[in-house]
Amino acid sequence: MNTEPEDIVIVPKRHYGRLIGAALVLVALGAIVQAFAVGQIEWPYVARFLTVPVILQALANTIIMAILAMILGLVLGVIFAVMRLSANPVLSSTALGYIWFFRAIPVLLQLLLWYNLALVFPTLGIPGLFAFKTVDVMTPFVAALLGLGIQQGAFTAEVVRAGLLSVDQGQYEAAQTLGMTRLQLLYRIIMPQAMRVIVPPVGNEFIGMVKLTSLASVVQFSELLYTAQSIYYANSRVIELLIVAAFWYLIVVTILSLIQGRIEAYYARGVAVSARR
Amino acid sequence: MNSIPSPTAIDADHLAGAPLVLARKVEKQFGTLKVLKGIDLAISTGEVLCIIGPSGSGKSTFLRCINQLERIDGGALFVSGERVGYHRVGNKLYELDDKAIARQRRSIGMVFQRFNLFPHLTALQNVIEGPVQVLKESKADARAHALSLLERVGLADKRDAYPSQLSGGQQQRVAIARSLAMRPELLLFDEPTSALDPELVAEVLRVMRGLAETGMTMVCVTHELGFARDVGHRVAFMDQGQIVEIGDPRSVLSDPKEVRTRAFISAVRH
Ligand SMILES: Nc1ncnc2c1ncn2[C@@H]1O[C@H](COP(=O)(O)OP(=O)(O)OP(=O)(O)O)[C@@H](O)[C@H]1O
Ligand SMILES: [Mg+2]
Numbered sequence: 001m002n003t004e005p006e007d008i009v010i011v012p013k014r015h016y017g018r019l020i021g022a023a024l025v026l027v028a029l030g031a032i033v034q035a036f037a038v039g040q041i042e043w044p045y046v047a048r049f050l051t052v053p054v055i056l057q058a059l060a061n062t063i064i065m066a067i068l069a070m071i072l073g074l075v076l077g078v079i080f081a082v083m084r085l086s087a088n089p090v091l092s093s094t095a096l097g098y099i100w101f102f103r104a105i106p107v108l109l110q111l112l113l114w115y116n117l118a119l120v121f122p123t124l125g126i127p128g129l130f131a132f133k134t135v136d137v138m139t140p141f142v143a144a145l146l147g148l149g150i151q152q153g154a155f156t157a158e159v160v161r162a163g164l165l166s167v168d169q170g171q172y173e174a175a176q177t178l179g180m181t182r183l184q185l186l187y188r189i190i191m192p193q194a195m196r197v198i199v200p201p202v203g204n205e206f207i208g209m210v211k212l213t214s215l216a217s218v219v220q221f222s223e224l225l226y227t228a229q230s231i232y233y234a235n236s237r238v239i240e241l242l243i244v245a246a247f248w249y250l251i252v253v254t255i256l257s258l259i260q261g262r263i264e265a266y267y268a269r270g271v272a273v274s275a276r277r
Numbered sequence: 278m279n280s281i282p283s284p285t286a287i288d289a290d291h292l293a294g295a296p297l298v299l300a301r302k303v304e305k306q307f308g309t310l311k312v313l314k315g316i317d318l319a320i321s322t323g324e325v326l327c328i329i330g331p332s333g334s335g336k337s338t339f340l341r342c343i344n345q346l347e348r349i350d351g352g353a354l355f356v357s358g359e360r361v362g363y364h365r366v367g368n369k370l371y372e373l374d375d376k377a378i379a380r381q382r383r384s385i386g387m388v389f390q391r392f393n394l395f396p397h398l399t400a401l402q403n404v405i406e407g408p409v410q411v412l413k414e415s416k417a418d419a420r421a422h423a424l425s426l427l428e429r430v431g432l433a434d435k436r437d438a439y440p441s442q443l444s445g446g447q448q449q450r451v452a453i454a455r456s457l458a459m460r461p462e463l464l465l466f467d468e469p470t471s472a473l474d475p476e477l478v479a480e481v482l483r484v485m486r487g488l489a490e491t492g493m494t495m496v497c498v499t500h501e502l503g504f505a506r507d508v509g510h511r512v513a514f515m516d517q518g519q520i521v522e523i524g525d526p527r528s529v530l531s532d533p534k535e536v537r538t539r540a541f542i543s544a545v546r547h
Binding site: 168170171173174175176177178179180181182184188189192193196267269270 | 344345346375376379380382383385386387389391393394395396397398399406407410411412439440441452455456459
C-alpha cells in the first residue's frame, strides 16, 4: 500500500439523503416553472402592464402610504411608550388603553370605521371656531393613513417600550450627573441605545406595513392592489395584473430588507463584535 | 418631599461663605426604611474626604443625595452655598424643576462603581458629550480639552475605542475623564475600584491620587483603606445611616475611638 502523502486523495463522504432531497426539490421547481409557462397566463400582458403609468402611480402611492403610516406609527409609538412608562397613572393608563384597543381590532375593520366616520360625526371641528364636513376630510388617503398609522402606533409603542427598558438604569444616572435634562438624555443617550433593540422589529413591521397598505383597497385608496383590481375589472386579465402587483411588492420589500440590514449594523456600533451575530 | 424640614434646617437658599458641601441633619428613607438618620457634615474646597462603612450603611445613598439622584426627606443640603433640590419660601420648600436640578448637577461629577460609560459612543465621544450638549462648548474646544484629559488618565491612544473594547480599569479612567470634562467643583466617587480585578485597581487609584494633588474636592466611598490613609484629608466612618466617627485618617483608621469603627476596620483588614 502506497502511503506517500502526495498520493493520498480525500474522498468526501456522500450524503445520499441530501442528494435525493435536492433532486426532488429541483423536479418540483421545474414542474412549477413549467406550469406557469404553459398555464393560462399571457406573459406579454404582464410585461406591458408592469410599467404603465397608472401602475407606477399606484406603486408610488403604496410607498408613500407605507412611509407616512409608519412615521405616524413611530411618532405615536414613542409618545405612548414614554407615557406608559410615566409615573403619572392617568398618562400610563391612557397609553395602556390605546395599546389595548388598537391592537385588538382588525386593521381592515379600523379602515372601514375611519372611512365611514361621517355616519357617526357628520361634521368635524371645534364648535364655534371651525367645522368641516367629515366626508370632505375623510378621503380614502386620510382614512387609510389614520387606520394604518394609528394601529401601527399601538404595536410600535410596545416595541419602543421594550427598547427603553433594555437600557441600563446606570445610563440614566450617568447622563443626569452630566447635567442633562430629561429630553436631552432621552434623545442623546437612551434612544440611541434603545434603537438597537427597536430597529429590527420596526424594520419587520415596516415591511409588514408595505403589504398592509393593500388593505386600503377597501376604502378605495389607489394603491397597487386596488389599481390592479380596477384594471382587471375592465380587461379581465386577472392573474396577469395580480402578478404585476406581486412583482412590485417583491421589489419594494427586497429593497427594504437590504436597507434594514444597513441600519441595524449602524445601531449595533459599540456592541461587542461577538454579540452582533 | 412630604415631610416638613427639620427645625434646624437653614433658612435661606443661599449661604455666603459656606463650605463647598454642607449637610445639616440630612434624612432619607425608602418606604419605612430610614437609610440616612441625620447626617451633619461640612466639606471644604480642596478637601478629600473618604467614607468607609459596612454594606447598607447609607454611603451610596448619601453621595446620591448630593447630586440629586435621590431626594432628601429632611434636613438641608447645600453645595457651593446653594440649597440642593429645593427652593425655600417662608417655611415651605418647593421642589426645583427638571432644568434647575440639571443646572445644579453640572458642577458635581460622579464616578460610578460600574463605570456607566455610554456604550454607543467612543472614549473621546463619551468625554465631549457633556461639554458639547450641556455646557454648549464648541466641538473643537471640547475635543481639545477631552484629548488632554484622556492624556492625563493615560488613554490618549484609546480615544476611538468603544467602551466594550476597554478593560474595566480603562473604562473607569475614561469615566473619570468624562467627569473632569465638565470642570466640576466637586467629584463624587462611589466605590470606583470595587468592580475591578485586583491588578487594575492601582491604575485607577493612581489617577485619583493625581487629582487629589491638583486640589480637586473629592468625596470617595471606598474600601481601599490604604488610599484613604494616604490621600484622604479626613475619613468618615458611617454605620446605620449615621456618621459614627470622622477625623484625621491616621486616628480613625489606626486608633478608632468608637467600638463599631474598630470592629469594621479589623474586619476589612482580615
Ligand atoms: N432605591 C432604593 N429603594 C429601596 N431601598 C434602597 C434603595 N437604595 C438603597 N436602599 C437601601 O438603603 C440602604 C442603604 O443603601 P446604600 O446603597 O446607601 O448602602 P451602602 O452603604 O452604599 O452599601 P454598599 O457598601 O453595599 O454599597 C440599604 O439597606 C439598601 O437596601
Ligand atoms: Mg454603595
